[in-house]
Amino acid sequence: MALSTDKLMQIALDMAGWHTVPGDCGIYVPAERVERLLVGLDIDTGDLLLARELGYDAVLAHHFRGMEAELTAWQVYTRHIELMVAAGVPRHAAEAAVLDRVEAMRVAAHTANYNRVSGAARLLGIPLLNIHSPADELGRRAMQRAVDDLLRAQPEATVAEVCAHLNASFAEFQRAPTRVAVRMGSPEAPAGRVIVVHGALTNGGADVARAYFEHGVQTVVYIHIAPAELQRLHQTAQGNLIITGHIASDSIGLNMYLAELERQGIHITRLNGVVPP
Numbered sequence: 001m002a003l004s005t006d007k008l009m010q011i012a013l014d015m016a017g018w019h020t021v022p023g024d025c026g027i028y029v030p031a032e033r034v035e036r037l038l039v040g041l042d043i044d045t046g047d048l049l050l051a052r053e054l055g056y057d058a059v060l061a062h063h064f065r066g067m068e069a070e071l072t073a074w075q076v077y078t079r080h081i082e083l084m085v086a087a088g089v090p091r092h093a094a095e096a097a098v099l100d101r102v103e104a105m106r107v108a109a110h111t112a113n114y115n116r117v118s119g120a121a122r123l124l125g126i127p128l129l130n131i132h133s134p135a136d137e138l139g140r141r142a143m144q145r146a147v148d149d150l151l152r153a154q155p156e157a158t159v160a161e162v163c164a165h166l167n168a169s170f171a172e173f174q175r176a177p178t179r180v181a182v183r184m185g186s187p188e189a190p191a192g193r194v195i196v197v198h199g200a201l202t203n204g205g206a207d208v209a210r211a212y213f214e215h216g217v218q219t220v221v222y223i224h225i226a227p228a229e230l231q232r233l234h235q236t237a238q239g240n241l242i243i244t245g246h247i248a249s250d251s252i253g254l255n256m257y258l259a260e261l262e263r264q265g266i267h268i269t270r271l272n273g274v275v276p277p
Contacts, residue, residue, distance in 0.1 A: 001265030002033035005058060005129050011264075012257055016134040023072035024064050024132040024201055028118035031127035034058045035265075039258060040272030041250055045120040047272065048128070056269070058127035062254055066117030067130055074105035076133050079200035080208050087195050089215045097204065097211040131257065137199035139253025143221065143244070144196040146170070151194065159219055159240045160187035162194055166221075166244060172255065172275040176248035183230055185219070185240030192218025192240075198249065206232035213239035223249035251275035 003011075005027045013021065034057040040047055043061035051059045064070050077098060084094035121128035146169040150157055157165070163180040167173045173180055195217050197204055203222040204211075206229045212220050219240040225233075233241065255277040258268050270276060 002035045004032045005030045012131045012134040016137045022133045023075035024069050026069040027129040029121045029128045031058050036267045038269050042272050048126045061130040064130045068114050070112040070114045071109050076201040080204050089211050097207040135253040135257050138256045140198035147194045157191050159191045162191045172248045172251045176275050178245035180244050183241045183243045194219040196221040205229040210237040213237045247273045248275050
């Protein structure tokens with residue numbers, strides 16, 4: 001069975017329950033018939049040449065570097081507001097937690113070389129698209145379900161037990177060279193209320209984690225955090241921060257999406273960091 005690049009995008013949106021293509025996704029070189037798809041977390045020109053050499057019909061990137069979505073991806077960061085409000089953070093506090101970083105991202109977008117990879121795809125005639133936050137949203141939901149299942153069965157679970165349960169629940173964590181880690185707080189502390197924060201472009205840094213901690217969340221799960229932001233968080237907040245690992249965590253939601261494509265008959269080859277399910 002062959003699918004168009006439009007259909008590949010629509011499947012991701014449908015799985016996430018979204019109606020519009022978010023700013024961190026795009027179709028750069030469309031195709032009407034895709035049967036063999038090369039997929040990587042990060043794609044560069046060398047991967048496009050590899051796809052052409054090996055006869056793939058299209059290339060799917062997760063991240064958007066070197067593609068036009070790099071100009072609009074910052075819009076997705078505001079989704080942190082929706083996630084925080086759903087977790088009980090007052091809207092005014094949620095908006096304040098993202099304000100500075102959104103503005104910084106808007107300014108930084110003007111420095112992006114947004115045609116580096118997509119331009120090469122056009123020149124080579126290689127169909128190319130990227131799907132970012134819809135896949136991350138699938139991963140967020142899956143990780144949150146795993147945490148919620150543990151806490152329903154074991155309300156007094158410790159932070160270390162949350163880490164162990166996440167690791168046991170996903171083959172991607174088990175197969176990755178990184179480990180789920182506690183970067184703030186105590187592994188022996190009760191986890192309390194745990195919120196997985198993912199699917200909003202990137203981690204929320206110190207400000208978003210602090211907003212959760214100040215409004216009833218004892219443990220925040222990020223997939224990564226910058227060292228400087230972690231240092232700020234240690235200085236300004238109290239709580240537990242679990243880091244699950246960028247590549248393994250991105251692979252969870254992406255593999256859920258790719259499994260649906262495989263179910264519909266698409267041949268998938270994973271490379272560039274996609275941890276197999």
